[in-house]
Amino acid sequence: MFEKLQPAPPDKILALLAQYREDGRADKIDLGVGVYKDEQGETPVMRSIREAEKRLYEEQTTKSYVGLQGDKAFCAVMGTLVLGDAILGERMRVCQSLGGSGALSIIAMMINRARPNATVWLSDPSWPNHIPLLSGAGLKPQSYPYYDAATGAILFEEMMAALRGAEAGDIVLLHGCCHNPTGADLSLEQWAAIADLCAEKGLFPFVDLAYQGFGDGLEEDVAGVRLMAQKVPELAIAASCSKNFAVYRERAGAAILVSNDAGALDNAFSQLLSVKRSVYSMPPDHGGAIVRIVLEDAGLRADWMEELEGMRSRMVTLRRDFADALRRASNSERFDFIAEQKGMFSRLGLTTGQIDTLRNDHGIYIVGDSRINIAGLHHDKLDDLARAIVAVSS
CATH class of the missing domain: 3.90.1150.10 (Aspartate Aminotransferase, domain 1)
Incomplete structure (x- = not known):
């Protein structure tokens, strides 16, 4: 063999x-x-994370599984951290993932169940692991122009022209903030234009949110994502805790699905959990638990934000x-x-x-x-x- x-x-x-x-x-x-x-x-190790780990050590009474979805309280606070009050809770489902990469992977595999061999549009350039990860899930990567290496500017008109050539049902992968590898981010007006185009052509936005809080601020960095969630009928978000909580090795993240159709959303979420079951089953608890403790405690949250x-x-x-x-x-x-x-x-x-x-x-x-x-x-x-x-x- x-x-x-x-x-x-x-x-x-x-x-x-x-x-x-x-x-x-x-x-x-x-x-x-x-x-x-x-x-x-x-x-x-951030101060709030160290304190949360102390509390977890003192308070945790079992190492039994937390369930296929993961820590539901962690899922709730992550949904709020990313989307705030931009959408109603019934439009959103969240599950815990193995970091941002794990969220990208399970969402991509769920998408492939809904639309086998679908085309996913990526910025040129994009994070190097996007192509193997999405291809491994069965999707077909296609690039759209994004970055002018000579000037450091975004090629927005060229990007929009390429996406106008996409077909209904195609997926558009967007970096939520702090674009990797260029650092060149879309403006809120550009987010709005892309959202309108996705809604008009029936494109599915898939947001990779790995750096919330590293760009302009916690709220500012997700303004575009929240605007997108309000404008389109459905989307997916892969959110990572690795950078903004500095818990890289703990592999904590969240896969977020949003839809106007409650029945379709429940079906998609059940398929997302089915993908998890077939790949790694239960998520690890430690990273999600310490992030949850930080976000639920007013003092720790304030210290983390500082x-x-x-x-x-x-x-x-x-x-x-x-x-x-x-x-x-x-x-x-x-x-x-x-x-x-x-x-x-x-x-x-x-x-x-x-x-x-x-x-x-x-x-x-x-x-x-x-x-x-x-x-x-x-x-x-x-x-x-x-x-x-x-x-x-x-």
Whole structure:
């Protein structure tokens, strides 16, 4: 059996991380892996999360299964966190998932049961794991124009033109905020235009919401998603707790379905749970439980929001200061778009050869599409980093 298998292609980001760890240079810089890091280069455990874990340890009396849907109280608070009062509760169903990736996967498999081999439209570029994940679920990926690498701007007219060519029943995957890998986000007016187009043509919006709170703020980052939910008859959302609660390894997330038709919504949700049963059955409890404790407790929630806002503000400052450093180093405005974008990521527009030179000669690790993790920057290294980038790209 096994001898018939060929090695799977290595994950480029994980391979880059392995290279970074083996690099003995003291001044090396990791801008590749997409996790939040503080000024010391650590991914911290948030204060509220640590306190919630203490409470869970003291109060939990069993390790029995929580049920196929997961922790229902967690599902309720996640639904509110994402959609607020934008829709009535009877229009929404939520189940706990294995992080954002797990939510994407089970929703995609449920969609394939409803519409086998359906076309799913993705931004060009998009998160690298979107295509294998959606293809693995049986869907057919198709790209729409999204990002102008030369200017750092969104190609909105080109995007809309492509989606006007989509067929009824096609799925449109949208990044809820903090677009990965570009950091270029849709405006609220653009969200409204896409929502109107989806409603007009019968397209199904599928929102990947991995970074709520990292862009403009907790409420601001989901304004577009909430507007979409009000305008279209149905949609799906994959929400992750990994970044905004910094519980990466706990794999906590939520799959959210919205529909105007209560009967159809119940049927879809039953199929979603059936997919879960066939893949991994019950979700793990720990991550969801600590997130629930934080969101249900007014004091812990306030502390979490304060710390999350500090993380967001730090990335905004890093963007501005890095763009300033690049402007000084290049004596141009070619990198100013970095300050205007949002979230953890931006693309520098470097070639593969230039990226290799940065790694080999300067110990600067960037993934092959020139995406950088803004949270991996250090204020005391911005000028040196800027000079190295300008030197290899001039």
